Structures are given as C-alpha cells and as structure tokens.
Amino acid sequence: MNASTAPPGLWADACAVAALLAVDPRGLQGVVVRARPGPVRECWLELLDEAFGPSLPRRRVPAGVTQDRLLGGLDLPATLVAGRPVLQRGLLNEAHGGLLLLAMAERASRSAIAQVCAALDFGEVILERDGLTDRHPARSTVIALDEGLDNDERVAPALAERLAFLVDLDALSVRDLDALGPDPAAIEAARCRLPAVTCAADQLELLCAMAIRLGIDSLRMPGFALCTARAAAALAGRLEVADADLGLALRLVFGPRASVLEAPAPEQAPPPQPEAEADAPAEGECETQQPLEDRVLEAIEAALPAGLLDALREGSLKARSRRSGGRGEGGQASMVRGRPAGVRTGRPERGARLDLVSTLRAAAPWQPLRRPAGSQRVYVQPEDCRIMRFRQRSPTTSIFVVDASGSAALHRLAEAKGAVEMLLAECYVRRDQVALIAFRGRGAELLLPPTRSLVRARRCLSALPGGGGTPLASGLDAARELALALARRGGRPLLVVLTDGKPNVARDGGPGRERAAADALASARTLRAAGFDGLLVDTAPRPQAFSIELATAMGVTALPLPTSGAVGLSRVVGALAG
C-alpha cells in the first residue's frame, strides 16, 4: 500500500472523530471504523483511549459473543452456592459510561447487533431471561471495528445508522500518521463548554437541506451532524457554531453516507476529475448560490474518495445500501446450527447442547426428596437434562430449466413463462431460492443464479428471448452442475424442467435429432443417479412420448402443461418442496 494513495487529511479527520466522540459521547453514540487490523487501527484506538481518558471502562466484544455475556444473565455457580438467583452483569452494562469495542463487527450476529442497537436507543439493558427481570444502565460509546474486505461484508446497516461517524482507515499506512494526539485538557474544557454551545436556526436548516441534497434519508444523520458541529465548536473554544464547524460535521457525518449528489450544473464538464472537483463548483456557482451551502458542499466533495463522485452521479451507489436480508438466513445458519427452537428433554450427547437453566429448573422440585438431610448440594439426575433444540432449515432451491428454443417459443413459451412466474411466487412464499437456466440455440445459460429476489427473477424471465434449436442435453447438464454445487453447500435442489421434448441439438452443439435425444437421455440418467427431486413439464400441445421417456430416465414425474395448467403445476411443485 502506497502512502501516496491516502487522500490528505484523512488521518486528521480520523483524529478529529476521536476527539469529537470524547467531547459528546452521548450525542454522537459511536463510530464504525473500517480498517484491517494493523498498526494504523491500533494507533487510532490508542488515540481514542487517550481522548477518553484512562479511567473509563473499556470492553471488547468478540464476534461470536453469546447473548448472556452481552446482556447479562444468571450466574450459575453463584446461584448454586447461594441457593437463589444471582445475576451476572453483561458486557453492555460493564461498558457503561465508557467504550464498547465490537471486534469484527461485520460478522456479528443479527441478535447481537439488535441488542447493541437497543442499548444505544435506550441507554439501558432490559433483561428478561433465565427467570430474571432487571434493568441496567448501558450507555457507552460504540466502536464498531469493521474488517470486511469488500462491500458485501459490512457492519449491519441498523447499527451503522445509529453511530454518527464512519471512518475508513484502510487507505492509510503508518507513514501517513502525522497528526498529534488529542489534548485531554482541551477535551475536558470542551465538555464543559458543550451545553452552552448554540446553533443558529438557519444553520440547522442548512444541515437538513444538505441531507436531502445528498440523498440521506434517515433523520438521525442531521441530528448527528448537529451534535458534531456543536462538539467541534466547543473543541475550538467557540460558544456558537461557525461555518467551519458545519463543514466539518457535514464532511464527517454526511460525506461517507452520501448516496446521491445533485446533478452538476449544465455548464460544467460532465466527467470532472475528483481533484478538480473541489475547486470547480465553488468557482462556477459562487455567485448564483448561497455561499455557505457551497463551501459546505465543497468540504464534502473533498472528503469523498476518488471515483466515488462519478458513481454517485450515475446513481449506481444506491444499490450498495440495498443489500439486505439474504445473508442472515443462509450464511449464519451453519455457525449457530439454525435458530433456537425451544428446549426439550434429552441427554447432552452427540453434540447436543445442555440448557443448564432449564435442567436446573427441572431438577428443582425434586430437591427436598433427593437431598439427604443437611446436604446443600443440588441433585441433578439424567432425566432432568434438557437440551437446546435448533431448527435448521436446509434451504430449498428450485432450479427452473426452461426450454426457450424455437419450437417451444412457437408453441407456448409465454404460457411456460406464466407457469414459471406462478411457481416463482410460490417459492417466494416459502422463502425458497430460485435459479433460472434457459437453453436455446447451441447451449444452456445460467440466467439467474440462486436468489431470493423475486423482482430479479421476474425481470430475467420476461427478458428471456425465444428461438433456435433445442440443446436439451446441455440444459440438463447445466442444471446438474448447479444442483450439485447447491447440494455441496447443504442446500436442497429441486429441478423443474420445462420443455416440449423435441431435442435437436446434441451436447457438442452439433445437429441431429437422434443424437440429441440420446444425449438428453444420458444427461437425464446422470440426474437420476445424483438423486435430485424434480418435475418435468411437457409444454408441447400434445403430450410427447419422449417427455415421458425423459422423465423416467430422470426419475421424476412428467406433467403435461395443457391438462395441469399453471395452478396445478404450482401445487405439484409446492408438494415436492414441502
């Protein structure tokens, strides 16, 4: 990594974030730090510690933290000794008034994120578990350490949204670290000054207007910007928010979150260089627009990484924030072995996890009977054991293999599409994934990799062109490959083949009905060998004998479309997937 790649001022901004957080931890709530572990991050964290002072609690939350450690819960050893429930404090409560560091925050489970968010919202932990009810104060500054490598791995939006800042240290190397640490005395003075700092009404209005201009919907952001501006003013020894404070606030809070930048004025060159960007709009528009707003926008543009601006203008970055859902179900299921689904009687054998509290609860009524006089022990017998139950749903993926050849198109491609759409809707309701493979002309193509996005699937389907030969064998082969890949990942593939059963292109792309039919049957037999569930839908106007032969070779049911209709078809697939 070159030192020259880092935009100037990045480290200074990071230092400013640390100082501002220390001045108004309550209003600013925290920061997401995008950086790989290394000296730069360590250096920044040290700086933060310095800014906050040594006496505050500092807790580190590991990625796989359990709920009872985070929230607190029953302290089992102490409970057994005391004979009454003893509460153990959780990390959220322990970090009260100090720093809460979330290590590998991008890997944190949804429930952990939700709990941290709840603590941020209410400033306390409300405990309702293990037969205990309690509230603890939990107002800490959250430092979410995001070590994700690409945009797919990011801190959950719900958390990022509750923290004022987003700092990216990845572009920095040790050589860039020049700025000095914060001055604890100045921070202390700023803290005292903060309650008296005022912000003019038009300045607040400007913050809100800028948020709209930059496509920032959430109303939390203008609030954070306001707090930042105020903290910055306090830090600079002012009692009124100045333009410079506003600029800093917008750069730090809005800069990394901007999703739209207003279309450039027509006289400007369409693709301006990011470097030139900083000056150009200021000079060109200075006279026509309010100067304050301009200066502020300029400050933001300077903070945006190179290349981002162009992407913003095209609006392509909107997609980045849309990433949601998806990763929860599939990705994390293996880690926790599915969702907890209650507790049942059983032995903690073969990897089953004992639920201690439930076990004790089951044993409790028997204690007077089991306990010899004078004994203090708790007697637990095997039949008291309760184990946790997890429900792991192996995700079903319906792979639609659609014949888009000329013959099929002629007959009823539109109807087949309609049937697939209905099936898609069914899959959506069952939360299944769908994939779409189409074959026409010389080969097969994976049009839609496994997805839950119905809109994508539909778009893909309606754009599906028809025409050309019928390379049935290639279609089946592609389906088998995909199905195998899914099965390896623990999923359950379900094949739905829609064809009119008239193959005329062989596997190698050559013509000839007979060779094509033989290849198709051979491919079908490999599918049967792999043991996939499925369904073959004959879309020909009259049921084809070959379709039945093919279905037998595949080991699946053949269903003629004319008699079944779209509704009947979806019912059959539903029964198969259920």
Add this chain to the structure above:
Amino acid sequence: MSVAFPFTAIVGQDEMKLALLAAAVDPGIGGVMVFGDRGTGKSTAVRALAALLPPMKVVEGCRYGCDPAANEDLCTECRSKLQDGLRLRARQVTVPVVDLPLGATEDRVVGALDLERALAHGEKAYEPGLLARANRGFLYIDEVNLLEDHLVDLLLDVAASGENVVEREGLSVRHPARFVLVGSGNPEEGELRPQLLDRFGLSVEVRTPEELGTRVEVIRRRDAFERDPSAFVKRWQADEAHQRQRILAARRRLARLEPDDDILELAARLCMALGTDGLRGELTLIRAARALACLEGARRIKAEHLRRMAPAALRHRLRRNPLDESGSSVRVERALTELFGS
C-alpha cells in the same frame, strides 16, 4: 427509565399516531404493526403512547392486573376471591406497556417455575412472565421480524385466545393475557410471516418526511429533548393532558356508537373490491372507523372515517401477489378512489 418523548410532540407521522390512538381507544382492534425506515420514530411513538395513556384500575395484589369491575377475564385467584364473597380492592396504576426485548427467553415470556423458591424450599410456584405483565396493556415488540420463530408462534396463540396457558415443568397455570400487540419492523431486515401480519389489526407504513421544514422541526424538537428532557416534557404537558382527555372521552362514547347499515355495506363493498381474505378485515375496519369517530367526537360513523382508516386496516390483508409491483397501499388507495370518488 429515562423520560419518554411526548407523544404530541412527534412531528408528522399522522397515520401511525392515529392508528396507535385508535388502538388505545378500542383495544379490540387488535394491535398495530408499524413498518418503516430507520430513524422515523417508530419506537419513540410507541413508548410515548405509554406515557400518554390514562391510568387504569387493577385488583390490589393481583399479579395479572385484573380489572376489579370485570366479571369475566379474571385470574383464578381473583375469581375464587369473588366466589368467597370477598370484595376486590382496586388500585390505580399506569397502563403497562411491556417491552419484549430481543433475546428474551421463552420462560420469561410465558412465565415459569420460580427458581428461587424451588431451589430453596422445593416449592412448585409459578412466576408470571411478560405476558402476565402486559395483561390489559400493550406488548411492544421492536424488530418483530427478527424475533425467533417459536416465540412468534407462542405470541400469536396467546394474542388470539387472550389467555396464557402454561404447561411446563410440572406447572399447569392459565391466566388472562389480553393485550394490544404493537410491533415495529424494518422491511429491509426481512419480511414478516403472513400469519403473524394478519393478527395485527392495523398496519401502518411510516416514511421519512421529505419536506425540509418538517425535517428541521423533527431535528429541532429531538435536540431540545435530548438536551433537557424534563423542560421539554413540561412544555408539552398541556397538549398531552388534552390528548389524554380525548382518549378518555372517546372510550366513553365507544359503547354507544353503532355503525349504520350503509356504513356496514360500504365496508363490505370495499373489502369485496379488494378481495381481502376472511371477515377480519371488515370487522377491523368498522372498529377502527368507530374509534376514529369517537376520537373526533362525531355522532355517527361516516364514510370519511371509513376511508381514513381503510389503508391501515386493509393493506396487509390483501391476497399477496408478490409479482405485482404496485404496493398494497396503492391497491387500497385505488379501490378507495373507485368506491368513494376522488
């Protein structure tokens, strides 16, 4: 707990506020689901409602908060007291708004064996859970769509029957648990199962206000509140008291207000036009319109009341067509325009 943001000080979000008020007037409406973007004040509104609600009377010493004036829906203890000819003594409390925190365990929700008494004395005693505490009040679940499935099933069952039946660890207890279920969630985090969605009487969607002035006002009030909560609450005291009176007055009117035949017919026509499943939609629509009429002090339920509550009462009951890109709100709006004219 820190002071709650005053309900009346919430800027905009009228549909959400109206739905919550309607549920406060008539708990029979059956709960409110609030869907919306982040940072739109969903949780703020629900918690604010708790502070707004007028106090209620409960039986002194009753763990389930039974109503001293009621003859039904009493817990076994209160009922046996009545049978013994004892009078139930009343006590005034604030209406419970119970938070179901994420990560709550099943035993805390339904109640469980009292561990302390069991371990120390070997007694089999039932310790009521959150459902008992929420009786006759509100049960609020933030991020409903993140709630674990087995808890959702459990809540559905109790919400439908109004009674919590506990059969675990050798305990066999049943107690009344009638509460207004209020859920909030962000559709981006995952969808809600249709079965659960249908149990909510009203479903509202909140959006970030687009207009600059509104946004500035939101930030301004929020900021004033953060800086000095008690002063801010004091400033809104009069408005809060007024709103509370409105709720009380509306509750008094509720029993007397019967829907006319033409209103019933209109509701039925609307539901038929939309093809909603079952009769729950019509019932909820009528009840919601009545609650609104009562809130506004109207003498009878008018078509206008129906129209204003229809989106909230019906939008989540439409037969789902995931391929139809126009949202359900749009479909309700369309049907309304057809029936009522623009």
